[in-house]
């Protein structure tokens with residue numbers, strides 16, 4: 375391709391909200407034959423909502439949520455925002471002052487810990503609870519499994535070393551996600567999903583896509599997402615990574631082409647070669663098309 379062709383293609387991309395950071399990024403994209411998608415905020419809307427709460431101890435739901443919200447209001451995580459938003463319904467309408475917390479700790483990829491009114495509160499996944507040395511009762515495991523089967527994420531709440539409730543949160547697929555994966559399939563591009571979320575929920579979401587997601591990697595820490603990208607490269611694939619979070623940035627950097635969702639975090643946007651400004655998954659196809667048209671002589 376001539377420099378002019380590259381400039382024109384980059385301009386066309388920009389006019390459609392596909393920001394391509396330079397000619398190299400555009401060139402690499404035409405060779406992409408495998409895409410690794412982050413789940414939360416990339417394949418799903420990333421705007422999760424609380425759908426149900428199950429208490430294992432006799433307590434008032436409003437009190438339960440007051441403790442949980444106090445701990446989660448300090449977290450930037452989308453799941454934390456969903457919980458705090460939901461908790462608001464139990465107090466005075468708009469005037470929300472959550473109890474003060476001490477010893478707040480955010481455990482990346484697992485949840486939060488804090489002391490609220492002398493109660494030690496944990497909100498997060500199984501690993502958070504088990505690593506703290508606490509027991510997960512059978513009843514709680516059952517509720518978690520039920521949530522996962524419905525493609526929801528089950529969040530465990532423990533108070534003073536005892537599991538007291540499960541919050542089920544739903545983060546649905548983006549409209550059109552199915553179509554994008556099936557079009558990529560027909561373009562001979564393989565799709566893979568990686569997520570920090572648990573296996574049950576991850577597999578249920580992949581199943582909702584119906585066709586095209588061949589591989590799921592769940593409970594992946596940021597470095598493990600990058601490892602998966604490198605492993606695919608070793609198998610001879612030219613890999614694009616599509617993600618939105620800080621936890622995706624190592625993988626965005628490792629990939630042959632990193633694509634960030636425009637609505638994602640600044641760190642992901644900086645780490646990427648291409649930014650999908652409109653946050654539409656369809657724009658992954660636009661980027662590949664544009665690059666193929668510019669760089670492939672025969673198609």
Ligand code: ADP
Pocket residue numbers: 412413414446449451453454481482483484485486497498499527528529568569570571572594619621
């Ligand atoms: P993803 O890769 O899907 O974006 P993360 O790595 O951010 O997911 O989080 C993995 C899991 O850790 C979540 O599914 C959730 O179970 C738990 N988790 C992380 N942060 C929080 C939080 N603030 N509150 C509750 N649970 C959390």
Ligand code: MG
Pocket residue numbers: 412413414415416617618619
């Ligand atoms: Mg994400």
